Amino acid sequence: MAAERLVVIGGDAAGMSAASQARRLKGPDELSITAFERGHFTSYSACGIPYWVSGDVTERDDLIARTPEEHRARDIDLRTRTEVTEIDVAGRRVRALDRESGERYWTGFDKLVIATGARPVRPDLPGMDAAGVHGVQTLDDGQALLDSLDRTEGRRAVVVGAGYIGVEMAEAMLKRGFEVTVLNRGEQPMATLDPDMGRMVHDAMDGLGITTVNGAAVTAIRTGDDGRVTGVVTDGASYPADIVVLGIGVEPETALAREAGLPLGPHGGLLTDLAMRVQGHENIWAGGDCVEVLDLVAGHTRHIALGTHANKHGQVIGSNVGGGYGTFPGVVGTAVSKVCDLEIARTGLREKDARAVGLRYVTATIESTSRAGYYPDARPMTVKMIAEYRTGRLLGVQIVGREGAGKRVDVAAVALTARMTVEQMTALDLGYAPPFSPVWDPVLVAARKTVSVLRKAGTD
Amino acid sequence: MAAERLVVIGGDAAGMSAASQARRLKGPDELSITAFERGHFTSYSACGIPYWVSGDVTERDDLIARTPEEHRARDIDLRTRTEVTEIDVAGRRVRALDRESGERYWTGFDKLVIATGARPVRPDLPGMDAAGVHGVQTLDDGQALLDSLDRTEGRRAVVVGAGYIGVEMAEAMLKRGFEVTVLNRGEQPMATLDPDMGRMVHDAMDGLGITTVNGAAVTAIRTGDDGRVTGVVTDGASYPADIVVLGIGVEPETALAREAGLPLGPHGGLLTDLAMRVQGHENIWAGGDCVEVLDLVAGHTRHIALGTHANKHGQVIGSNVGGGYGTFPGVVGTAVSKVCDLEIARTGLREKDARAVGLRYVTATIESTSRAGYYPDARPMTVKMIAEYRTGRLLGVQIVGREGAGKRVDVAAVALTARMTVEQMTALDLGYAPPFSPVWDPVLVAARKTVSVLRKAGTD
Incomplete structure (x- = not known):
């Protein structure tokens, strides 16, 4: 009997975890694995790019968990610089384009894994393609930014966006010796937090010497005669810049899937079942930044681009495929x-998330420290907790603080x-x-305060 | 109507948390509160003593959360240096001895809280009372040890015991510039871990310059002509010492309760119900180091002397009393x-605990790091996980590692x-x-490995 044919589209965390796990379970006699990756690299940590910058x-290679050669040595037919341009669901085949040779060809599959990732949101504004304007989505992007830093004599950096990527890139540019201005479209930085907690991030960034401008919608990138960026224009002002970093966030890369008629959710990501099979398709799986995931607290799907989820998806897909x-x-x-030393963490619902799904809630916010107050290096933190009215069920936790604050969110995640x-x-x-x-651990202090707020709300 | 009378025996965490919480709920018109403490201090962190040493x-006072005067200012009749010598359960009164004046008197109660704490295990061996031999249970003990360090010219310290207090005191003496030898009766240090994990602690202590001798049962303390300690004798050897610290552990201080006929458990601690009432007594509560607590994993009571439990007990008792x-x-x-920088954590059952309660289990041990491997200061850690055979239910986790290892145990505690x-x-x-x-967080890596061991054990 011929080996079953597995095709994987996308060579980063989800795709290659799936391929590797499937290979662990089935040898090449039972399962052939072909993986297509349009870039040069495989299995790298995109989350690590800010720390490389x-x-x-x-070393760039420190971010690479497994090279194409290592995958090939495990009997995976990995084709880099090769883009899948079409999925023929009924015909069980994908069309590939070799970006080096220009050759186009079809490859058949019995099982397909879609792991096409996400693409950065890159608003269509004047000057967006100017030299010195950089995204930080891929290793190639990171290398381009680092090369650009070497060529730049000016010391003014503007970071567009104040979410995770934005604040991490603000730190990176600060460490590179730049004066950093963060332009934030929203009311406060870190829109994944409630505004009261985002305000703390703003103030702390201020203290670190980072200028954050809220309510700043970028309208154009200004360039000089040499075509290089000179500034960023917003609806209200303009900011001189020698380098611009785009950290505006990402959206699922699902154009291929959409054209193939596969089901997409409200956020543009592929919809899967619990086994990570694309809904309605027995032989097609999807995982990583191109899918929507079920938010167990909100009860609906969301799009979250995060390496840790992509790795889990790949592991699940590979087990099922294998x-x-x-x-x-x-x-x-x-x-x-x-x-820098400011730690920011969140889990569960924000207040507006709770409202959006029809939950009534109470909140409590407390100040505490990472260690006993009398112990050296006890660092401050603020913990905000959200619980459902009446039932008292935990709905969410947000933490802003210094060293030792962030990972305390894990207790709330398990709860x-x-x-x-x-x-x-x-x-x-x-x-x-x-x-x-x-x-009393800060999370326990927050829980006690929330209980007392619940009581006052008459739900106890 | 006269105020209800609350009497509290013991002025540290459990007793004074209970008194304070009761006072928060009821003013002095409704509830009179009398608290007896035989020492000088109230509401202090005994867990902080090693870090003071x-x-x-x-500052010693940094360890004191609330002084006697502060309690008195909150309408608590706090009597320090006053020991309760008898509980008359039927007559609803306690007999007190003022250690300053020598006066003895009876005080009536409507509600009683017993928070008499624990006493250090101090084996009855020759020389145990010599100058230079110190326990570290109370602030007074800590002060005596510090005074003794000032008087000592020698640099050789022997710590007896290799549990939490023992290893923390080993660090303290090392930081004070002593050559430290830890004499450990057991097979490995940290008997609260399995021996394989204790072995790692041993090796790491070695690396820190602490000599640990396992299987060493102390038989005598050797003293000089001046009555001061000169060495510690074990059944196999003797160790020169200029100072000896006893960190052998504690047992519940329940002599009063026993004489009063109150119910004690197999470990000598008071037995309470879920509201922290002494079993069979509607109007007597007990909490802190003098009670046994229900181990939710093992399904039986244990004695655990730990400030965080004492504070929780006090909070619960104060709420109910109030x-x-x-x-x-x-x-x-x-x-x-x-x-030093070695972190040691555990939760749930050790292998021998699981066996003792009739559970069959599998174990898995993994190595990982505190941060992404490529990130600066990623520090190593070992995580051991124990799960029930067949059901796969988590039974316990042990972690030994460097910075960032210890508090990861909280995820397992919630799970x-x-x-x-x-x-x-x-x-x-x-x-x-x-x-x-x-x-993949180290705890997740351990969970995955444990799942794979369970599968191989044929339970999946």
Whole structure:
């Protein structure tokens, strides 16, 4: 019997995790694996790019978990610089374009994995393609930015966007010795937080020497005679710039899937079932930044581009494709980031998310420290907690603080997954010793305060 | 109507948290509160003593959360240096001894809180009372040790015991410039870990310049002509010492309760119900280091002396005594500690605990890092996970590693509380960004490995 044919579109985290896991379960006699990647690289950490730009990570190759050659050595027919231009679902074949030779050809599949990732939102504005304007989505983007930094004598950087990528790139440019201005379309930086917590991020960035302008919608990039960027124009002002970094966010790269008639969700991502099969298709899987994931707290799908989800998807897909078993039940929306020593974390719903899905809630915000107050290097943090009115079920947690703040969000992530109430959380047996936590961990302090707010709201 | 009379025995975390919380709920017209404390201090962090001895914390008073005067200002009749010598349960009164004046008197109560704490295990061996031999249970002990360090010219310290107090005191003496030898009765240091993980602690302590001798049962303290300690004798050897620190552990201080006929458990601690009432007594509560707590994983009571539990107990007792409502459902056995930059954490059952309660299990141990491998200061850690055979339910986690390792145990603590399976844990949405975690958090890596061990054991 001929080997079953697996085709993978996309050579980064989700696609190559799927391919590798499938290969672990089935040898080449049983399963042939062909993977198409339009870029040069495979299995790299896009999340690591800001730290490569900042200089914290010195070698590009450090961000690469597994090279094309390593994949090939594991009997995966990996074709880099080769783009899939069409999926023929009924004919079970994909059309590929070799970007080196220009050759086009069809490849048949029995099973297909779509892992086409996300593309950066790049608004169609005058000057957007000028020299010195950079996205940071791929390793190629990062290399181009680093080369541009070498060529730039000016020291003024404008970062467009104040989400995770924006704030991380603000840190990176600061570390590179630039004066950094962040232009933020929203009311506060970090729109993934509530505005009251975003305000704290703003103030802390201020303290780090980063200028953040809120409510700033970019209308044009200004260029000089040499075609190089000289400034950024917003609806209200203009900002001189020697380099511009776009950190505006990403959207699912699903043009191929759309043309093939595969089901897309409200955020433009592919819709899958729990086994990560594309809905309605027994033999097509999808994972990573091109899919929508079920938000277990909100009860609907969202688009979240995050390497940790992509790796989990790949693992699940590879298990199922390889004859094993795996499911991806969904997410609770955990994310963590930092700007210099400022740590920012969130999980679950923001206030507006709760309202949007019809939940009534209470909130509580507390100040605490990372260690016992009397212990050296006890650093401050603010924890905001959101719980459902009446039931007291945890709905979300946001944390802004210094060293030791961010990963505390994991406690809330597990509690959300387990659908705990904040009353139950007050009794959690969290690790305590003075170098690690106050005697009441900040998350417990927040839970206690939320319980007391619930009581006052008459729900106890 | 006369105010109800609340009497509290013991002025540290559990007792004074209870008194304070009761006072918050009821004013002095409704509730009179009398608290007896045999020492000088109230509401202090005994867990902080090693860091005061080490010099990390410079002021003794930093360890005191609330002084006797502060309690008195909140209408609590706090009597320091006053010991309760008898509880008359039927007569609803306690007998007190004023240690300053020598006066003895009876005080009546309507409600009683017993928070008598724990006492250090101090084996009855020759020389145990010699000058230079110190426990570290109370602030007075800590002060005596610090005074002794000032008087000591020698630089050889022997720490007896290699549990949490022992290893923390080893760090403290090292920081004070002593050559440190730890004498450990058991097979490996940190008997709260499995021996394979304890072995890692041993090796790491070695690397820190601490000599650890396992299987060393102390038989005598050797003293000089001046009555001061000169060495420690074990059954196999002797160790010169200029100072000896006893960190052998504690047992519940329940002599009073025993004499009063109150119910004690197999570990000598008071037995309470979920509201922290002493079993069979409607008007007597107990909390802190003098009670046994329900281990939710093992299904039986244990004695765990830990400030974070004592504070929770006090909060629950104070709520109930003050006419509110609170319960303490139990613990999962979380503990975290450090020796210099070595972090040690555990939660749930060890292998021998699982065997002792009739559970069959599998284990998996993995190596990972605190941050993405390519990110600066990614530090190594080892995570051991134990899961129930067949059901795959998480039973315990142990972590030994460097900075960023210890508090990861909290994820497992919440998962234990929620009775999650390790398969469920593999999908946990934990915070990921390169400065905070590898793309697979070490706890997730451990869960995945445990799942794969379970499969091989034929339980999937």
